[in-house]
Amino acid sequence: MIASPRTLGLIANLSEFSGTELTCHSPIDGSLLATLRADAPEEVDRKIGLAVDAFRQWREVPAPRRGELVRLYGSKLRQNKEELAQLVTQECGKVIEEGRGEVQEMIDICDFAVGLSRQLYGLTIASERPEHVMQENWLPLGPVGIISAFNFPVAVWAWNSALALVCGNSCLWKPSEKTPLTALACQSLFDDVLVQFEDAPSALSQIVLGTYVQGQQLVDDNRIPLISATGSTRMGQAVGQRVAARFGRSLLELGGNNAIIVTPSADLGVAVPSILFGSVGTAGQRCTSTRRVIVHRCLFDQVFDMLKGAVQQIGSSKVGDPLDAATLVGPLIDEAAYEVMQRAIERVRPHALEIVGGQRVREDLCGVYVHPALVKLNEQVESVCEETFAPLTYVMPYDSLDEAMLTHNSVPQGLSSAIMTTDVREAEYFKRYSDCGIANVNIGTSGAEIGGAFGGEKETGGGRESGSDSWKAYMRRQTSTTYFGTARPALAQGIRFDV
Ligand code: NAD
Numbered sequence: 001m002i003a004s005p006r007t008l009g010l011i012a013n014l015s016e017f018s019g020t021e022l023t024c025h026s027p028i029d030g031s032l033l034a035t036l037r038a039d040a041p042e043e044v045d046r047k048i049g050l051a052v053d054a055f056r057q058w059r060e061v062p063a064p065r066r067g068e069l070v071r072l073y074g075s076k077l078r079q080n081k082e083e084l085a086q087l088v089t090q091e092c093g094k095v096i097e098e099g100r101g102e103v104q105e106m107i108d109i110c111d112f113a114v115g116l117s118r119q120l121y122g123l124t125i126a127s128e129r130p131e132h133v134m135q136e137n138w139l140p141l142g143p144v145g146i147i148s149a150f151n152f153p154v155a156v157w158a159w160n161s162a163l164a165l166v167c168g169n170s171c172l173w174k175p176s177e178k179t180p181l182t183a184l185a186c187q188s189l190f191d192d193v194l195v196q197f198e199d200a201p202s203a204l205s206q207i208v209l210g211t212y213v214q215g216q217q218l219v220d221d222n223r224i225p226l227i228s229a230t231g232s233t234r235m236g237q238a239v240g241q242r243v244a245a246r247f248g249r250s251l252l253e254l255g256g257n258n259a260i261i262v263t264p265s266a267d268l269g270v271a272v273p274s275i276l277f278g279s280v281g282t283a284g285q286r287c288t289s290t291r292r293v294i295v296h297r298c299l300f301d302q303v304f305d306m307l308k309g310a311v312q313q314i315g316s317s318k319v320g321d322p323l324d325a326a327t328l329v330g331p332l333i334d335e336a337a338y339e340v341m342q343r344a345i346e347r348v349r350p351h352a353l354e355i356v357g358g359q360r361v362r363e364d365l366c367g368v369y370v371h372p373a374l375v376k377l378n379e380q381v382e383s384v385c386e387e388t389f390a391p392l393t394y395v396m397p398y399d400s401l402d403e404a405m406l407t408h409n410s411v412p413q414g415l416s417s418a419i420m421t422t423d424v425r426e427a428e429y430f431k432r433y434s435d436c437g438i439a440n441v442n443i444g445t446s447g448a449e450i451g452g453a454f455g456g457e458k459e460t461g462g463g464r465e466s467g468s469d470s471w472k473a474y475m476r477r478q479t480s481t482t483y484f485g486t487a488r489p490a491l492a493q494g495i496r497f498d499v
Pocket of ligand 1 (some may be wrong): 286287
């Protein structure tokens, strides 16, 4: 299945990028989509230089005018939503409905950023000294390096770039080596908009193609004050330390190990569909996928059996070609992901009360398709504390909510969490004590809206992207005090320094 000319047609100058270093295969059937070159070190260096020049020009453009560029880009995405969604599905394998959702997320963040471009507010702070004015100003930061993961090949870039651009920054995007085509398509659409916009420099947003090697070059370059990196905790640990070593700033969005607690008062008609979407949706390849379900013992067997029935139904008839509208679970990204999933199942097997699914299916399609797996456990064992990026969900019992909370929080990651309850006390207790960046009530762990700040604690990296005041990460804060009097200026803290 070669990507149709319609979808690859989104990339205006594909031949310019052809080479031998990056081979792009579709996870749908393993077919070769394109072979691309990776940027050589001197090319990355040149692009960083261009990004610095572009930043110097762009920061002079008033923020609402910068917002206008993002507005035009949002319109361009609306016009090309279906083609881009198809390419997302062809390149990363998520079902087409989720491919469309991902492009919609890009459009939504553009809308958000347009409004934001008129709201980059600072503060006026009461000064302790007479005839003094103290202010907090937010200023453009510089070129922003964006490193993204394969599973949200376009939305995460849009979260970062839409905000970074209205904040007055230029962008350098190193997409996942598994999904460079969608990145090139986004860049082509951006370039189309840029030519209509006189006051924007041509290198305002650039792509750096390659692997971790090119990522590392961005990470180590002093000219890039902010690295926003999305991916595994392993990657984040390396990136965070290297950026810190040069006193740069990093915004890390890393792995999750998300759980849903199901209490005795839960409405199972709400809980079970939410758990299912979180567990098997996107073939378990979301950072917010539901990996653990912690169920009160009085509902444990019932909830497990309900989930088992649904997972078996999905595994037997709804796993397949993600471009087919009837499919709910597409392929895993590659063979390595399947092997990691199998190893996780083998590690947990000695502790499991029951294991459903996990085997390979649809071998006729030549991609890596699996029957989603469900593991029934008596307690949370060591291997459950690791993120397995596949449709593998552990179901465990609890007796008291304190105990459930302890189990919930005793993993190294802290991204998304949820409780299923109709008891307001349980809901408030959960929101207070969940150690995650996201804590939902009667909503699953995956599928966040762009309006809220997105991100997590602990090994998830502490970064916040997207809505709320996440824009502040893309600007530098300056405190400024002005004296407008004529007498000798007073010193703070009443200090006297009379000469
Ligand atoms: P990955 O860590 O293998 O790669 C992510 C990106 O980092 C790629 O572009 C890769 O080239 C780059 N990279 C890897 N090592 C690097 C290094 N040392 N220096 C610079 N760049 C480096 O992740 P993946 O397999 O593409 O994505 C899956 C992971 O991403 C999962 O752990 C998932 O939970 C996480 N993720 C997190 C979020 C979030 O918002 N928290 C969102 C999506 C995915």
